Amino acid sequence: MSDIATSAAAPSARASEIRAMLALAWPLILTNLAQMAITTTDVVMMGWLGPQALAAGTLGANLFYAPFLFGIGLAVATAPAMAQAVGRRAGVLRAVRRAAGQGFLVCLIYSLPVWALLWHAEAILLLLGQDPALSAEAQDYMRALQWSLLPGLMFVVLRSFLSALERPRAALVVTVLAIVLNAVSNWVLMFGHWGVPAMGVVGAGVSSTIANAFMVVGLLVFCSWDRGFRRFRLAAALLRPDLHGLGGLLRVGLPIGLAMGFEVTVFNVATMLMGLIGPTALAAHAIALQVSSITFMVPMGLGQAATVRVGLAAGRGDHAGLGRAGWTALALGMGFMTCMALLLLGAPQPIVGVFLDLTDPASAAVAPLAAALLGIAGLFQVFDGAQVVGAGALRGLQDTRRPMIFAALGYWATGMPLAALLAFGAGLGGIGIWVGLLIGLAVVAGLMVARWHRREALGLVPRG
Numbered sequence: 001m002s003d004i005a006t007s008a009a010a011p012s013a014r015a016s017e018i019r020a021m022l023a024l025a026w027p028l029i030l031t032n033l034a035q036m037a038i039t040t041t042d043v044v045m046m047g048w049l050g051p052q053a054l055a056a057g058t059l060g061a062n063l064f065y066a067p068f069l070f071g072i073g074l075a076v077a078t079a080p081a082m083a084q085a086v087g088r089r090a091g092v093l094r095a096v097r098r099a100a101g102q103g104f105l106v107c108l109i110y111s112l113p114v115w116a117l118l119w120h121a122e123a124i125l126l127l128l129g130q131d132p133a134l135s136a137e138a139q140d141y142m143r144a145l146q147w148s149l150l151p152g153l154m155f156v157v158l159r160s161f162l163s164a165l166e167r168p169r170a171a172l173v174v175t176v177l178a179i180v181l182n183a184v185s186n187w188v189l190m191f192g193h194w195g196v197p198a199m200g201v202v203g204a205g206v207s208s209t210i211a212n213a214f215m216v217v218g219l220l221v222f223c224s225w226d227r228g229f230r231r232f233r234l235a236a237a238l239l240r241p242d243l244h245g246l247g248g249l250l251r252v253g254l255p256i257g258l259a260m261g262f263e264v265t266v267f268n269v270a271t272m273l274m275g276l277i278g279p280t281a282l283a284a285h286a287i288a289l290q291v292s293s294i295t296f297m298v299p300m301g302l303g304q305a306a307t308v309r310v311g312l313a314a315g316r317g318d319h320a321g322l323g324r325a326g327w328t329a330l331a332l333g334m335g336f337m338t339c340m341a342l343l344l345l346g347a348p349q350p351i352v353g354v355f356l357d358l359t360d361p362a363s364a365a366v367a368p369l370a371a372a373l374l375g376i377a378g379l380f381q382v383f384d385g386a387q388v389v390g391a392g393a394l395r396g397l398q399d400t401r402r403p404m405i406f407a408a409l410g411y412w413a414t415g416m417p418l419a420a421l422l423a424f425g426a427g428l429g430g431i432g433i434w435v436g437l438l439i440g441l442a443v444v445a446g447l448m449v450a451r452w453h454r455r456e457a458l459g460l461v462p463r464g
Contacts, residue, residue: 017328020166021305025332027168029301031159034175038182038211042204045186049200056137057201059130062268063121063138064145067114068152070341071265073257074110075156077249078103079304080311080398081163087315094242096161097232102249103157108191111150118146137201144205151212158219162434163235163308170226183209255404258394262404266411266440270433273423280365281430287366288356288373288434292380295340299333299385303392305331310396314359319461326393326452330386337385344378369430376434383441390448397460398452406447415440 009202039061046057077097085095117124127134159171185207192198194254199206220238223229267289274285306329313322344351348371349358356363356370387410391403419436428435455461 013320013324014328017309017324018332021302021309021325021328021332024166024168024308025301025305025329027172027427028159028163028304029273029298030176031168031172032297032301033294034172034179036294037179038208041179041183041186042208044247045183045190046201046204049190052134053137053201057141057204059125059134060121060138060141060145060201060205064118064142064149066261066264066268066410067118068149069205069260070257071107071110071114071149071153072156072257073260074250074253075103075153075257076160076304076395076423077253077400078157079160079307080252080396081249082161083308083396084315084398085313086164087312087318089316093232094166097234097237098242099151099249100157100161100232100234101237102243102261103160103239104154105241105243105246106249106253107150111153113186114149118142121308133434141201141205144202145208146205147417148205148209148212151209151216155212155215155219158216158223158234161223161232162219162229162303164311165228166312167228170222171215174215174222177218179217181214182207185210189437249464252395252400253397257461259400259404259407260392262407262411266416266437269416270419270437272365273433274430277423277429277433279426280369283366284370284373285430285433287370288363288377290355290462291344291351291374292377294382295337295381296384296388298336299388301335302329302336302385303389303395306392307396310393314397314461319456322396322461323455326396329389329393330449330452333385333389334382337381338446341378341381344374344381348372348374372431374432376431376438380434380438380441383438383445386445387441387448390445390452392456393452394448394460397455399455399460402451403448406444406451410440410442410444410447414443 042057042061043054047054081099082096085092085099088095119142120139121142122135125135125138155171158170162168162171186204188194188196189199189203189206190201191203220234223232223234236366271282271285271289274282306326309325309329310322313319313325349367351374352358352370353368356367358367394400394403415437417436418439419433422432422436423430424432426432449462451458
């Protein structure tokens, strides 16, 4: 069905899709925010150990999250496969169990070389020119944190399973419990309570591994206990994965991982460029990036929901339904981000005041630059919402290779060169970097939405 026909669908169908999309998306959004809260708890409590420990922990965490995000791309490829299987109905138990087992296996295979690499964190950081003392302490932290990689990725597979069946709330409950467990474990292990010797930043790494393991075990126990889930026998999929079709999962997952890598590395490099400009620019950048990261969780959750809703409709051959699901998610995501844009453009000072004491003379240079960056971030938000939801909708059709190319073109062929040129060539400093990122995101968003609009002409959806 054409987009014109889809847009002319009965109001009741559109309203039903909005309700279904929001019912699926809100637990995913809150789960994303809860996972951010675990990381935030670690950062706050490492700060209590002192600036040296915080700096070492930040170095280690930054080194860890690049391969972790690539692994998420591999794990999340199970979501469209499961959703389409549920939509088809025929052979659903075997197909979903196979996708879950393959996801678990891919997570294990990927984790082995990454563990070997991260074990030598000190050498890697020294090659990147980092301080020797901080690098040594970061390695101690990494050798505890790195073991959280496998359970963290397995959790993504289990969350994809729950989402494909449109019951994601259990993942939210388990993640909230993990926040509490992580905070208590940090308190005990980092600072030495209840007779346990103080482990410093190493304790934070051990706590993160315990929290991620808890989330996986908790969801596996829930899926084995719940009547609607136990018939899928996920424990059997974990122990005896079906390798048939594993290449298909990798063909979908590898481009997702690379696209995520392109996105996260462009922001890492932007942070380094801000550091070259100076501490004022870096501090202002950190505020704008933190605010953007929080609001980004909403369209990210909508994109995850779009993957499932589009996949379900594609599986049952409902072309009108999959179009309606994608456009609904895009409208909701861009609508929310437009509201956030208006807030950031209209009231940046109160937001900056959450992070800085505006009466402190030391904040005098940072505050106006942070407010200016938040204004740019407002426009940035709209395009960021469009690209992540567009990518999620295309993922529901298992279309991931071209979006990967879009990410490379937008972030690295357009955004980063423009950011460097405007910042250093045109003398715009930190504002130039954010304008470059804004233009790069606009390119990615435009390409994603255009591909979704032309999905039938491009043969992404089989003609009925």
